Amino acid sequence: xxxxxxxxxxxxxxxxxxxxxxxxxxxxxxxxxxxxxxxxxxxxxxxxxxxxxxxxx
Numbered sequence: 001x002x003x004x005x006x007x008x009x010x011x012x013x014x015x016x017x018x019x020x021x022x023x024x025x026x027x028x029x030x031x032x033x034x035x036x037x038x039x040x041x042x043x044x045x046x047x048x049x050x051x052x053x054x055x056x057x
Contacts, residue, residue, distance in 0.1 A: 002053075006040050008033055019044055024051060 008017040015036035018027045026047050028039035 004044060006037060008036055008040075022047065 004022065005020045006017055007020060008015055010033075014029060014031045015033050016027065016029050017036035017040040018025075019040060022044065024047060026040065026043045028036050028043055030036040030039055
């Protein structure tokens, strides 16, 4: 299993999270830290299933 670092930033209107080192854009926004992290993990799974590990078709 590959380890991916996820950055979560707090903003005035909630949290934004994004992974480091993945080709393409995978970003999640939510009202809570936990939701932003979980949404990003789900988005990463979808991205890898769709585009592969290198982020391309």
